[in-house]
Amino acid sequence: MTLERLAKDIMASADTEAKKMIKAAKNEAKGIVSEAEARAASITEDASGKAGKEADQIAREVVASARQANQKEILVARRIELDATLASARTLLGDASLAGRASLLKHLVKQAGEVSQGKMVLRPTSIDCAALADSAKEYAIGDDVDGLGGFVLEAEDGSISFDMRFDTLLESAWIEQRAAINETLFA
Structure with missing residues (x-):
């Protein structure tokens, strides 16, 4: 073998x-690239799953928050409407030209007769002073009381009193009939 051949070999x-x-x-x-791609795919899948879960959670929270805000707005609007309705009723009852006012006062005087005991003093609201002076002659007329209408009937010694002012009657009716009022306004 020659050197040249050895060099070629x-x-x-x-x-x-x-x-x-x-x-x-x-x-x-x-192999390294395949392993790296598999790891990257696994990491991407895990991150995507986690991001999807977080997005779903955020979406649920946003929807719940929006519902809560809507419910609050509805409640506030209802409260405003209820307050306006009550104010309207007060305005109507405080109007001296209210249709049926005289018959309402006569009815209240009749009710007063059923609950009165002994000598009683009728203390009218200023708006109904003249009307009650005519229809409640069996009672002594006392000083005026504040109110939208009606009167307070009290014993001469002050031991008992019956509040028959429109304000008090309206408040009682408003509380007792709240469900019906809500049904009428919001159903």
């Missing part, structure tokens, strides 16, 4: 060995 052997090493390195690189 060494070269061929080195070339074959280099090709094997390059092939092995490429296969190892493919």
Whole structure:
């Protein structure tokens, strides 16, 4: 064997060995890339799942918050409407030209007769002073009381009194009939 031949054999052997090493390195690189891609896909899937769950939770919270805000707005609007209705009723009852006012006062005087005991003093509201002076002659007329209408009937000694003012009657009716009022206004 000549030196030239030996050099060619060494070269061929080195070339074959280099090709094997390059092939092995490429296969190892493919394995590393595949493993990295699998890990990246797993991380992406986990992150996507977590983000999806968080997005669903946020969406539920936003919907719940919006519902709560809507319910609050509805309650506030209802409260405003109830207050306006009560104010309107007070205005109507405080009007001296209210239709049926005289008959309402006569009815209250009749009720007063059913509950009165002994000598009683009728203390009218200023708006109904003249009307009650005519229809309640069986009672002594006392000082005026504040109110939308009606009167307070009290014993001469002050031991007992019956509040028959429109204000008090309206408040009692308003409380007792609250469910019916809500049904009428908001059903």
